[in-house]
Amino acid sequence: MATDIKDVTHAVDAAAVMALLRGRPRLLALGEPTHGEDALLDVRNELFRQLVEQEGYRTITIESDCMRGLLVDDYVTTGAGTLDQVMEQGFSHGWGASAANRALVRWMRTFNDGRPAADRLRFAGFDGPLEITGAESPREALTALHGYLSARVDTDLLDATCTLDTLDRLLGPDDRWTNPAAMTDPSRSVGQSADATELRLLADDLVALLDAQGPHLIATSSPDDGDRARLYGRTATGLLRYHYWMADTSPSRMTRLVSLRDRMMADNLLAVAGADADAAAVGAVDPAAPVDRAPVLVHAHNGHLQRNKSTMRMGGLPVEWWSAGAIVSAQLGEEYAFLATALGTIRHKGVDSPPRDTVEGLLYAGPEGCSVIDARGLAAALGDSPPAPRVSPWFGYAPLAPAHLADIEGIVFVKDV
Template identity: 75%
Template structure:
C-alpha cells in the first residue's frame, strides 16, 4: 500500500498540477484546511508565480472582501497608494497583517512595473464584505453603482436619486453592522421597510446597468463597467444577506452560508470571463461536494462557491485541496495511521502533490478513517471527497507563522 501511495505523489509545481488535468482550466482552485498560516500562503504564492510565468495566468483571487480587494488591484496594476496602506485597507479578516500576503502584493507590483496594461496581472478578493461576526451595510456598493449610472445614462431612467438612497440607508452604518444580529434576528434591519425598498432599488439599478450595456461599454473604460457590475452584485447580495439575517426560521443559518457562497460564486464567474484565474480559499468554499459545518450548535449543509462554479464551467474548473499532517502550535499532532493524513504522513517528502484519482484507486473500496481535529480552526480532508478532487497537496508539518 505504501508503495502504491508513493507512486501517486509528485513535486508541487504548476506544471505537475496541470498535468493532472484533462485540459488547462480557466479557474484553478487551491484550497486550504485552515486559515492564517503563512506556510500555506507561501506555497500559494510560489504556485501563482509559476502559473503567471509559465502558463499565462493573469489573476489571483483570494477569500477576502471583494470591495477592499479593489485597493490592492489598483496598487499592483498602477501603483496607487503605498504598500503599507494597501495592506491595511485592502484585506478583510485581518489578513493584511500576513507576511506572505505582503510578499504577494510586493511581487505583483514589481512584476507589473513597466508592463503595458493588457499584460499586467490582477488581484481580486472574491468574498462578500462579510466578516465572521457581522456583515457590511450596502452603502458603498449602492452609492458607487448609482454614481456610475448617474454619470452615464439618462437621469430619467434612474429609479431614485442619490439623496433618496442616502435617506433609506440612514445616517450611519451601525444598525447594519451590529454584531448581535448574526445570532439574534431581532437585531437585524434586513426586513425593515427601508431595507425592503433598498432591495427593490438595488435590483432596478442592477437591471438598468444590464440594459445599458452597449452604451456603457462604448462610453466608459471596460474597467469602470466591470467595477459597476461588481457593485451591483455586491449591493444585491448584501441586501439578500441582511434579509436572511432577519429570518426567524430554522433554515436561517443555512440561508446565510448559502447566500455568502452564492456571492463568492458570482464573483468567481465574472473573474473567469476575463482569463485564467488562480483561486485560493478554504477547502469548504471550493470543493465540488456539499459543504458541512456546525454553527450555533446546528449542523449546516450547503453548496459551496466551488460547487456552483464547477456546475457552470465543467472541466474548465479544477479543484486541488490541501491536507495537513501536523499543526503542533495549535495542538494538531501526528495523524493516526489509519487516516488519509496518516497514510500520507508516512511519505518522506515535506510536501507533495497527490494524484487524487490514482490515490482513490490505490485505496480501493475500503477508504481510510476520517480524521478528527482537536482544534476547531482546522478541518481535516474528508477521504470521501478524494475521487471528486483533481489533486491533493499534502504538507507534512506546518511551522508556526
C-alpha cells in the same frame, strides 16, 4: 500500497499540477484546511509565481472582501497608494496582517512595473463584504453603482429610478447595518425593515438599468469600469439579500446565510473567469464563446471550493450548504479544477501526527515535506476500502474527507506547519 501512493506523488510545482488536470481550466482552485498559517500561503505564492511565469496565469483571487480588493488591484496594476495602506485597507478577515500576503502583493507590483496593461497581473477578492460577526452596510456598493450610472445615463432616466438623496435617506446610519448583535439576535437586524425592503427594490432596478443600457455603457466605459459596475450591482443586491435573512427567525436561518455567502462568492468567481451572467446580459462576454482571458488561481478554505456539500456546526447544530466551488463547477464543468490542501501536523494548535489509518497518516509516512498527489489516482490505489476520516482536536483545522477523493483533482500535502 506504499508503491502505489509513491507513484501518484510529486513535488509541488506548476508542471506537476498541470499534469493532473484534464485540460486548461478557467479557474484553478487551491484550498486550505485552516486559516492563518503563512506556511500555506507561501506554498500558494510560489505556485502562483510558477503559474504566471510558465502557464500564462495573470490573476489571483482570494477569500477576501471583493470591494476592498479593488484597492489591492489598483496598487498592483498602477502603483496607486502605498503598500502599507493597501495591506491595512485592502483586505478583510485580518488577511492584511499576513507577511505572506504582503509578499504576494509586493511581488505582483514588482512584476507589473513597466509592463503593458494587457500583460499585468490582477488581484481580486471574491468574498462578499461579510464577516462571521455580521455584514457591511450596502452603502458603498449602492452609491458606487449609482455614481457609475449618473456619469453615463440620462439624468431623467436615472432619477426616475432613484436619486442619491433617496438612497442616503433609506440607508440611514451605517451602524444600524453593522450591528454585531444581529448575527445572534435576528430582532436586532435592519434587514426586513421598510427601508431595507425599498432598498432591495431600488437595487434591483439599478441593476436592471445597468443591463438595459448595456450597448451605450459598453461604448462609453472601459472594460474595467464596466466590470466594477457589475461588481457593485452584485454586491449591493447580495448584501441586501443577506441582511434580509439575518432578520429571519426560522430554523433555516444559518443555512440561508452561509448559502448566500457562497452564492456571492460563486458569482464573483464566475465574473473573474469571464463567465458571469451579468456580463453576458450586457453583451460583454458570451459564456459559450472561446475563452480569451488568462486562467485564474483561486485561494480560499477547502470548504468554500470543494464540489461536495460543505458542512459545519454552528450553535451546536449541523449546517449543510453548497459551496462556491460546487456552484461554479456545476456551471463550468472541466473548466473548474480543485486542489485541496491537507496537513500532517499543526503542533502549535495541538494537531499532532495523524493516525496511520487516515489519508493524512498514509501521506505523512512519506519522506516529502510538501507534495502534490493525484487524488483520483490515490482513490484508485486505495480501492474499495477508503481510510478512516481524521478527527482534529482543534476546531480550526478541517481534515480531508476520504470519500471526496474522487471529486478532487489533486491534494497538496504539507507535512508539518
